Amino acid sequence: MKIDHISATSATNGGDTAICRTFEVAVFDRRDLSLPPVVASPYPVVGDELNLIPPLNFAMVDNGIFRSGFPDSDNFSFLQTLGLRTIICLCPEPYPEATTEFLKNGGIKLYQFGIEGYKEPFVNIPQDTIREALKVVLDAKNHPVLIHCKRGKHRTGCLVGCLRKLQKWCLTSIFDEYQRFAAAKARVADQRFMELFDVSTLKHMPLSFSCSKRKGDEFVDPFMRRKE
Numbered sequence: 001m002k003i004d005h006i007s008a009t010s011a012t013n014g015g016d017t018a019i020c021r022t023f024e025v026a027v028f029d030r031r032d033l034s035l036p037p038v039v040a041s042p043y044p045v046v047g048d049e050l051n052l053i054p055p056l057n058f059a060m061v062d063n064g065i066f067r068s069g070f071p072d073s074d075n076f077s078f079l080q081t082l083g084l085r086t087i088i089c090l091c092p093e094p095y096p097e098a099t100t101e102f103l104k105n106g107g108i109k110l111y112q113f114g115i116e117g118y119k120e121p122f123v124n125i126p127q128d129t130i131r132e133a134l135k136v137v138l139d140a141k142n143h144p145v146l147i148h149c150k151r152g153k154h155r156t157g158c159l160v161g162c163l164r165k166l167q168k169w170c171l172t173s174i175f176d177e178y179q180r181f182a183a184a185k186a187r188v189a190d191q192r193f194m195e196l197f198d199v200s201t202l203k204h205m206p207l208s209f210s211c212s213k214r215k216g217d218e219f220v221d222p223f224m225r226r227k228e
Contacts, residue, residue, distance in 0.1 A: 054068065064145065065144070066082060066147070068156075070149070071146075073098050082144050086110075087108055087146045090155040092115065092116060135202070153185060154190055157181055165194065166202060171195060174194055
Protein backbone atom coordinates (compact mmCIF):
# COMPACT_ATOMS: atom_id res chain seq x y z
CA MET A 1 0.00 0.00 0.00
CA LYS A 2 1.25 3.53 -0.79
CA ILE A 3 -0.10 7.03 -0.06
CA ASP A 4 -0.49 9.51 -2.94
CA HIS A 5 -1.03 13.19 -2.28
CA ILE A 6 -3.48 14.80 -4.74
CA SER A 7 -4.08 18.53 -4.83
CA ALA A 8 -7.39 20.13 -5.79
CA THR A 9 -8.37 23.76 -6.19
CA SER A 10 -11.75 25.23 -5.35
CA ALA A 11 -13.13 28.76 -5.60
CA THR A 12 -15.37 30.98 -3.47
CA ASN A 13 -18.74 32.36 -4.60
CA GLY A 14 -17.22 35.26 -6.39
CA GLY A 15 -14.49 33.29 -7.95
CA ASP A 16 -11.95 35.77 -6.53
CA THR A 17 -10.39 33.52 -3.93
CA ALA A 18 -8.80 30.16 -4.72
CA ILE A 19 -8.31 27.55 -2.02
CA CYS A 20 -5.88 24.71 -2.51
CA ARG A 21 -6.61 21.47 -0.64
CA THR A 22 -4.53 18.33 -0.49
CA PHE A 23 -6.11 14.85 -0.15
CA GLU A 24 -4.37 11.66 0.91
CA VAL A 25 -5.43 8.66 -1.19
CA ALA A 26 -4.51 5.13 -0.16
CA VAL A 27 -3.62 2.93 -3.12
CA PHE A 28 -3.58 -0.86 -2.54
CA ASP A 29 -1.48 -3.18 -4.59
CA ARG A 30 -3.35 -6.53 -4.66
CA ARG A 31 -0.08 -8.33 -5.18
CA ASP A 32 0.94 -7.34 -1.64
CA LEU A 33 -2.13 -8.90 -0.02
CA SER A 34 -1.53 -12.16 1.84
CA LEU A 35 -3.29 -14.19 4.53
CA PRO A 36 -2.19 -13.67 8.14
CA PRO A 37 0.09 -16.33 9.58
CA VAL A 38 -1.66 -19.34 11.12
CA VAL A 39 -1.36 -19.43 14.91
CA ALA A 40 -1.20 -22.91 16.40
CA SER A 41 -4.13 -23.74 18.69
CA PRO A 42 -3.15 -24.38 22.33
CA TYR A 43 -5.76 -27.17 22.49
CA PRO A 44 -5.29 -30.73 21.20
CA VAL A 45 -6.98 -31.62 17.94
CA VAL A 46 -9.68 -34.26 18.26
CA GLY A 47 -8.81 -37.28 16.17
CA ASP A 48 -5.13 -36.36 16.07
CA GLU A 49 -3.46 -35.98 19.46
CA LEU A 50 -6.64 -36.83 21.33
CA ASN A 51 -8.31 -40.06 20.31
CA LEU A 52 -10.21 -41.39 23.30
CA ILE A 53 -13.04 -43.78 22.48
CA PRO A 54 -14.79 -45.46 25.43
CA PRO A 55 -16.06 -49.03 25.09
CA LEU A 56 -19.70 -49.71 24.33
CA ASN A 57 -22.05 -48.83 27.21
CA PHE A 58 -19.21 -47.45 29.31
CA ALA A 59 -20.20 -45.84 32.61
CA MET A 60 -18.92 -45.23 36.12
CA VAL A 61 -20.54 -47.45 38.74
CA ASP A 62 -18.86 -46.08 41.83
CA ASN A 63 -15.52 -44.68 42.94
CA GLY A 64 -12.92 -46.81 41.16
CA ILE A 65 -15.50 -49.11 39.53
CA PHE A 66 -16.49 -48.95 35.86
CA ARG A 67 -18.67 -51.02 33.52
CA SER A 68 -18.82 -51.51 29.76
CA GLY A 69 -19.15 -53.88 26.85
CA PHE A 70 -16.17 -55.85 25.54
CA PRO A 71 -13.27 -53.42 24.95
CA ASP A 72 -11.26 -53.61 21.73
CA SER A 73 -8.13 -51.94 20.37
CA ASP A 74 -9.99 -48.70 19.57
CA ASN A 75 -10.61 -48.27 23.29
CA PHE A 76 -7.08 -48.83 24.58
CA SER A 77 -6.12 -45.14 24.69
CA PHE A 78 -9.25 -44.35 26.67
CA LEU A 79 -8.74 -47.25 29.10
CA GLN A 80 -5.21 -46.01 29.80
CA THR A 81 -6.66 -42.81 31.24
CA LEU A 82 -8.52 -44.83 33.89
CA GLY A 83 -5.34 -46.26 35.40
CA LEU A 84 -6.94 -49.70 35.66
CA ARG A 85 -5.50 -52.33 37.96
CA THR A 86 -8.08 -55.01 37.24
CA ILE A 87 -10.54 -56.14 34.58
CA ILE A 88 -13.39 -58.53 35.34
CA CYS A 89 -14.56 -60.34 32.22
CA LEU A 90 -17.89 -62.16 32.44
CA CYS A 91 -17.55 -63.83 29.03
CA PRO A 92 -16.27 -67.41 28.59
CA GLU A 93 -14.50 -66.69 25.29
CA PRO A 94 -10.69 -66.29 25.38
CA TYR A 95 -9.34 -62.77 25.21
CA PRO A 96 -8.03 -61.56 21.83
CA GLU A 97 -4.25 -61.51 21.58
CA ALA A 98 -4.11 -57.72 21.16
CA THR A 99 -6.17 -57.18 24.31
CA THR A 100 -4.08 -59.66 26.28
CA GLU A 101 -0.95 -57.79 25.22
CA PHE A 102 -2.52 -54.50 26.29
CA LEU A 103 -3.23 -55.90 29.76
CA LYS A 104 0.29 -57.25 30.03
CA ASN A 105 1.90 -53.96 29.04
CA GLY A 106 -0.30 -52.02 31.46
CA GLY A 107 0.16 -54.39 34.38
CA ILE A 108 -3.60 -55.00 34.49
CA LYS A 109 -4.80 -58.20 36.15
CA LEU A 110 -7.58 -60.15 34.44
CA TYR A 111 -10.26 -62.09 36.32
CA GLN A 112 -12.39 -64.11 33.93
CA PHE A 113 -15.68 -65.51 35.16
CA GLY A 114 -17.11 -67.33 32.18
CA ILE A 115 -20.87 -66.93 32.24
CA GLU A 116 -22.55 -68.16 29.08
CA GLY A 117 -24.72 -65.71 27.23
CA TYR A 118 -28.34 -66.76 27.27
CA LYS A 119 -31.78 -65.84 26.07
CA GLU A 120 -35.01 -66.45 27.88
CA PRO A 121 -36.49 -68.91 28.69
CA PHE A 122 -33.16 -70.79 28.85
CA VAL A 123 -31.78 -69.09 31.95
CA ASN A 124 -28.75 -70.19 33.92
CA ILE A 125 -27.18 -67.43 36.03
CA PRO A 126 -24.72 -69.05 38.43
CA GLN A 127 -24.99 -67.40 41.84
CA ASP A 128 -21.64 -68.74 42.97
CA THR A 129 -19.87 -67.17 40.00
CA ILE A 130 -21.51 -63.79 40.60
CA ARG A 131 -20.58 -64.04 44.27
CA GLU A 132 -16.91 -64.72 43.45
CA ALA A 133 -16.85 -61.82 40.98
CA LEU A 134 -18.34 -59.55 43.66
CA LYS A 135 -15.50 -60.43 46.02
CA VAL A 136 -13.05 -59.09 43.44
CA VAL A 137 -15.11 -55.94 43.00
CA LEU A 138 -15.38 -55.34 46.75
CA ASP A 139 -11.61 -55.59 47.30
CA ALA A 140 -10.39 -52.00 47.01
CA LYS A 141 -6.88 -53.27 46.23
CA ASN A 142 -8.23 -54.21 42.79
CA HIS A 143 -9.41 -50.69 42.03
CA PRO A 144 -9.74 -49.10 39.57
CA VAL A 145 -11.61 -52.04 38.08
CA LEU A 146 -13.59 -52.47 34.87
CA ILE A 147 -16.48 -54.97 34.72
CA HIS A 148 -17.56 -56.08 31.27
CA CYS A 149 -19.38 -58.72 29.25
CA LYS A 150 -20.09 -58.67 25.53
CA ARG A 151 -22.51 -55.72 25.38
CA GLY A 152 -22.36 -54.47 28.95
CA LYS A 153 -26.07 -55.14 29.45
CA HIS A 154 -27.22 -58.42 30.99
CA ARG A 155 -24.34 -60.20 32.71
CA THR A 156 -22.71 -56.93 33.70
CA GLY A 157 -26.09 -55.57 34.73
CA CYS A 158 -26.72 -58.54 37.04
CA LEU A 159 -23.34 -58.17 38.74
CA VAL A 160 -23.79 -54.43 39.22
CA GLY A 161 -27.35 -55.00 40.47
CA CYS A 162 -26.09 -57.41 43.14
CA LEU A 163 -23.49 -54.83 44.14
CA ARG A 164 -26.29 -52.28 44.53
CA LYS A 165 -28.07 -54.63 46.96
CA LEU A 166 -24.96 -54.54 49.14
CA GLN A 167 -25.10 -50.76 48.92
CA LYS A 168 -28.67 -50.85 50.26
CA TRP A 169 -30.29 -49.63 47.05
CA CYS A 170 -34.01 -50.31 46.78
CA LEU A 171 -35.12 -52.75 44.07
CA THR A 172 -36.84 -49.99 42.10
CA SER A 173 -33.55 -48.11 41.70
CA ILE A 174 -31.63 -51.31 40.92
CA PHE A 175 -34.08 -52.26 38.18
CA ASP A 176 -34.11 -48.73 36.79
CA GLU A 177 -30.33 -48.76 36.39
CA TYR A 178 -30.41 -52.21 34.80
CA GLN A 179 -33.11 -51.16 32.33
CA ARG A 180 -31.23 -48.03 31.27
CA PHE A 181 -28.49 -50.25 29.84
CA ALA A 182 -30.59 -53.21 28.69
CA ALA A 183 -33.27 -50.95 27.17
CA ALA A 184 -35.71 -52.93 25.02
CA LYS A 185 -33.78 -56.14 25.74
CA ALA A 186 -34.35 -56.03 29.51
CA ARG A 187 -35.04 -59.51 30.87
CA VAL A 188 -37.47 -60.38 33.62
CA ALA A 189 -35.22 -63.31 34.59
CA ASP A 190 -32.27 -60.97 35.24
CA GLN A 191 -34.35 -58.79 37.52
CA ARG A 192 -35.71 -61.83 39.30
CA PHE A 193 -32.14 -63.07 39.82
CA MET A 194 -31.08 -59.75 41.38
CA GLU A 195 -34.16 -59.71 43.60
CA LEU A 196 -33.46 -63.20 44.98
CA PHE A 197 -29.66 -62.92 45.18
CA ASP A 198 -28.48 -63.47 48.75
CA VAL A 199 -25.91 -60.89 49.81
CA SER A 200 -25.74 -61.99 53.43
CA THR A 201 -22.47 -63.89 52.94
CA LEU A 202 -20.82 -60.73 51.61
CA LYS A 203 -22.00 -58.23 54.20
CA HIS A 204 -18.80 -58.62 56.20
CA MET A 205 -16.77 -57.17 53.33
CA PRO A 206 -16.06 -53.42 53.61
CA LEU A 207 -17.53 -50.87 51.21
CA SER A 208 -14.74 -48.36 51.71
CA PHE A 209 -14.89 -47.37 48.06
CA SER A 210 -18.60 -46.59 48.06
CA CYS A 211 -20.05 -43.20 47.22
CA SER A 212 -22.53 -43.85 50.02
CA LYS A 213 -21.33 -43.14 53.54
CA ARG A 214 -22.96 -44.54 56.63
CA LYS A 215 -24.23 -41.90 59.00
CA GLY A 216 -25.80 -43.59 61.99
CA ASP A 217 -27.99 -46.32 60.47
CA GLU A 218 -28.57 -44.55 57.16
CA PHE A 219 -26.69 -44.37 53.89
CA VAL A 220 -26.32 -40.77 52.81
CA ASP A 221 -25.82 -39.81 49.18
CA PRO A 222 -22.81 -37.43 49.02
CA PHE A 223 -24.59 -35.29 46.42
CA MET A 224 -27.39 -34.70 48.95
CA ARG A 225 -25.16 -33.90 51.91
CA ARG A 226 -24.76 -30.33 53.08
CA LYS A 227 -21.50 -28.97 54.31
CA GLU A 228 -21.43 -28.92 58.06
